[in-house]
Amino acid sequence: MSADASTGAIRRRLAVLVALLVAGVGVLVFAPWKNWLLTGLEAARGLGPLGALAFVLVYALASVLVLPGSLLTLAAGFTWGLGWGTLVAWVAANVASNLSFAVGRFLARGWVSERTREMPRFAAIDRAIAGSGLRLVLLLRLSPLVPFNLLNYALAITQVRFRDYAAGSALGMLPGTLLYVYLGSSLQSLAALAAGSTPSGGTAQHALFWIGLVATVLSVVVVTRSARRELDQRLEREPDDDE
Structure with missing residues (x-):
């Protein structure tokens, strides 16, 4: 494939990703998606395993x-309770995060690779993220400051290995999933869910927030130190300009 054809393919993939994101924003802002969700949940409650499978797909x-x-x-907590709700939601979150990662990696990684050839500092950060993959993904998943869906795509465009991403996500999402399912199981009605009037998680919610905040700081430290090391190694490999 010629360079022009390759560049064209990369741009088309990037355009598809942008279209997906715009469609998501459109649904979020203009479509009655909460009503669709409530209708689907009512149906899922009576379908047993098929309802859980439909929930995972949605x-x-x-x-x-x-x-x-x-x-x-x-x-999930409201529909299936704490035990089964946690299992269904955790499986769904893992399927969702891995699918989003695959979509982002396929559609946008090529464009990022082209950009990093011209940006040594970003390339160093990219390699640093890959080198600290499992640990970094775990810390980021524990962070309350990084939105779940955006993180899927953000990590997809880096060099992080899929196995590190999947394992770190599976472990890091579990505490938050458990808390949100517990809160959902405490709701009295679907109307309360639609209105966003969720009960307080009390001590557990505060503890998870502070743990996540520490994880955020640690993730920044990990990336910064690893990127600095990568840059130093790159400079050592490059010949001096005076030679």
Whole structure:
């Protein structure tokens, strides 16, 4: 494939990703998606395993379109209770995050690779993220400051290995999933879910917030130190300009 053809393919993929994100924003702002969700939940409650499977598929689609995942996790708690709700929501979140990662990697990674050839500092950060993959993904998933769906795409455009991404996500999403499912199981009605009037998580919610805040700081430290090391190694490999 020629360079021009390759560049054209990369741009077309990037355009598809942008279209997906715009579609997600359109649904979020203009479509009655909460009403659709409530109708679907009413149906899912009576379908047993098929209802859970449908929920996983809806969760995955919502993630690709960057729709809020927290509401769906609350819905799992309301629909299936704490035990089964946690399992269904955790499986759904993992399927959703991995699918979004695959979509982002396929559609946007080529464009990012082209940009990093001209930006040594970004290239160093890119390699640093890959080198600290599992640890960094775990820390970022624990962080309350990084939106779930945006993180899927943000990590997809880096060099992080899929196995590190999947394992770090699976572990890091579990505490938040458990808390949101618990809150959802405490709701009295679907109307309360639609209105966003969720009960307070009390001590557990505060603890998760502070743990996530520490994880955010640690993730920044990990990336910064690793990127600085990568830059130093790059400079050592490059010949001096005077030679």
